[in-house]
Amino acid sequence: MNVVTNNKWIGQRTIRPDGMDKVTGRAQFAADTTMPGMIWGKILRSPHPHARIKSIDTSKAEKLPGVKAVVTSKDIVDFPIEKGAVMLGIQDMRWMCRNVMARDKALFPGHPIAAVAATTEAIAAEACNLIEVDYDVLPWAIEIDDALKPDAAILHEFNKFDGKPSNIVGRLEHKKGDIAEGFKQADIVIERTFTTRPVHQGYIEPHACLISVAADGKTTIWSSSQGQFMVRAMTSMLTGIRQSDIRAIPAEIGGGFGGKTIVYLEPVATLLAKKSGRPVKMVMTREEVMRATGPTSGSKSTVKIGATKDGKIVAAHGTFYLQAGAFPGSPIRGAAGCSFAPYDIPNLLSEGFDVCSNRSKVAAYRAPGAPIGAYAVECVMDEVAEALKMDPLDFRLKNAAKQGTKAAHGPVFPRIGYIETVEAAKASPHYAAPLGDGNGKLRGRGVASGFWFNAGGESSAQVNITEDGNVVVTTGHPDIGGSRAGIANICAELLGIDYRRVSVIIGDTQTVGFSNLTGGSRVLFASSMVVTQSTEKIIQTLRERAAKIWEIDPEAVKWENGAAHPVSPNAGQFEPLTLEQLAEKAPAMGGPIGAGVQLNTQGADGGFGTHVCDVEVDVDLGIARVIRYTAVQDVGRAIHPGYVEGQLQGGVAQGIGWALNEEYIYTKEGKVDNPGFLDYRMPVCSDLPMIDCIMVEIPNPKHPQGVKGVGEVPLVPVMAAVANAIYNALGKRFYALPMSPPKVLEKLDEPLREAAE
């Protein structure tokens, strides 16, 4: 495949197709749907972090006037633990069935125990209170250290680690060379331990769905998710309704960031709808979102890096313990696999440990695990560079991975753009600018890099030419990062028409072919492949039809600027035939023009970023603020630069929140103490500077437009960049997140350095 150059639409900041609906409030999110006869579902949740469920008596709830159906775990299809894993994507259905409704044990406060559907939300809530649950309350553990104690409460008794019942439910390692030998060669070795708190993705739209099960069993789901096919498959597996009978219609999504790659409500609402014969709507409150849906892991990481005097890293060792929450499956792959990937390190051991504890099951969050690993590694990189008296970017350049580097997680890197990101950061106006006077506040600058795998996978598309010669493209993944705008640019480019003539929609599960969920920064990479191939098929049809009209060979027809032309005067002298003209003639020439392609796409290249961050610290109040930020990233090819920059800026904003204020706080009773946006402090606009973006474009040669995923890399370096900047300002290092005001002030009680360097 050749990379398209000299583009008219690719690389343009075209008007986003969903923009008008979203700014006018017309966009339909999951909670905006309604149906005649609709009733409301509510979930009864465990008040305990850990408890055996001895019995559930729903009889009083069922008798309450207005109650139409009650569901417990008995109604959910069981996937017995002893029968082994049943995987759907990265999710094991044994854990999913227990996560949507507790079976024998409640494993976190907020764990669903039963659900009720009633004519009003208030009646459903009252009915939940009438359900009698007999719990045998058990000891519990939330923090990693507590979960790993020899006498810790064990969540899953069947699980053994080193032959003993354990909360360590998984381990992986990436290995290269021999670290013992490697560290012997080192002149400088620095080892540090870091902790991070669980943080939520913070999507503004709570989980919501409306589900109708008709008398004949045909089921329709309207919900907000990152994959309507994932919703269909999980609902099918957990309810026993076959996939051909479930139509999952994706609503506009009000944020996901990975958190909507699993289901919570849909199987429950489906069963309530099936039992009651009424459409059932469920909308989580913010509190439910914060208590019971997946944040990402809290972590404890130890990173050791050894380098020679001339700045060459000779060995590194990372151990990353990540909280999985109630069920196995923390993102240790991202932590262990991504964190050292920017560097060519001959001797490396990177280990991940998956630790269960009594909090909600983690869900994916933007480059799952990678920001946690990078935080530890990039902070130690900063210390090693300082010990070597090297500029931290030069130190990274000296050790940068490049084409041919064997990554510890497996691949030999193809042409990658990591070095270019470091060079661009070094050459940026930001890196050259003086820090300036903080007017009594201390300023500092930090840098950090990051990597994310990116992904390909299954995608389907159907491209149809309308009767009036315009274009409708249907793809199968919810648009959470600009895929519709990107696809419109690409399709318009290929057809040589104005992008406004291309309408891109997201199909439901019964109208477009299987498409894997929106995650892994895969969507534009994968969907533009199938759209490109579909469009190429259409262009072939258009050329054939023009050739037939002109009575020449199809090979003698070229497609350019939205019309068929003879390739040269030798092929014949004909007026061009436009898309509109050929569409008009379609009925007489073999019928409608359209093509669909379905592929398991391959060839996704990983992405690298390097960030520069300036902070200013009010040393009397302990408040650190980011005052300037530049995100550099190898974006492959920026199909829609406005959206790419939006991805970079969004990731940085989330990382700044993670670094400075966001954290789950627990009460002594093991419950989340800050289940709302007042005390779970995500940044607001005024907390952030304008975030500068430098897009480095090293096209992916295995993709027709050179696309690389861009959505997840931007979160990876941020916490380390902020931490390194705070060190530079204060001369004191922080080894724990968040660096919130009380924690900063506590540290500052030690003597201060005069000013930033």
Next chain:
Amino acid sequence: MTELRYLAPDTLDEAIGAFAAAGSAARILAGGTDLLVQMRSGVLKPGVIVDIKKIPEMTAIEETADGGFRIGAAVSGMALAEHKTFGKVWPGVLEAINLIGSKQVQGRASAGGNLCNGSPAGDSVPAMVAAGAVVTVQGPNGRREMKVEDVPAGPGRTNLKPGEILVSFSLPPRPPGSSNAYLRMIPRTEMDIAVVGCGVSLTMNDGIVTAARVGLGAVAPTVLLVEDAAKALIGSKLDDAALARAASACSAACRPIDDKRGTIAYRTKVAGVLLKRTAAIAAKRAQGN
């Protein structure tokens, strides 16, 4: 299911009648920015809501003949911000009220609601305490006046008697050389709740403080009037030693808790830091008056 009755009387007497009759099931609705949130989260389930915004006195801003102000309990932050002179005379009170919630919330939120919500972290309260504001309350037994600092009884509780409604705030006339300021510590830059709030009101003559009041929020079960801090400032030129004494007095007055918003150590230290910064702003403003 419990029913909810909503009343919006035109007169104070009607409101008091309805409010007193409904007893503990009733709640007063001014802007509703606390009440509605508490209802939605299930914390409160009132049987009767008495909306006071239709009562003219409740939404009036009046400049009194002596140069003071009378602010209706339901006056929104935005209405006060748009008043021609209030912000010039009481910039610290206005900036405190305008910190409640967000821009959107400001269209509804009132100082009266902020006070009656009983939160020790309410932003307007330390500023009102520093300003020496007096509130008028009216109930079945008639009208009475209270000092603002006497209204809160503890988190979520006030010293208003059953059936009493907060009617207005009275702020005294200002001698020349007076001004005031309010600062709060929040982890974010806006849309947040005070970890510590500090209001300072000063009168200065030839660079010397002749009168001072200090209010501190979020460091004790109720907002505090810190008289020792005021004493440390009065008679001084706001020199470092005086400010340090006043800051120490603020820290000493703190009886905070460790909670999700801050630690005891943090709040105690920050109370002193904010006193210094707030006094500096108030002094700068005062010297221009």
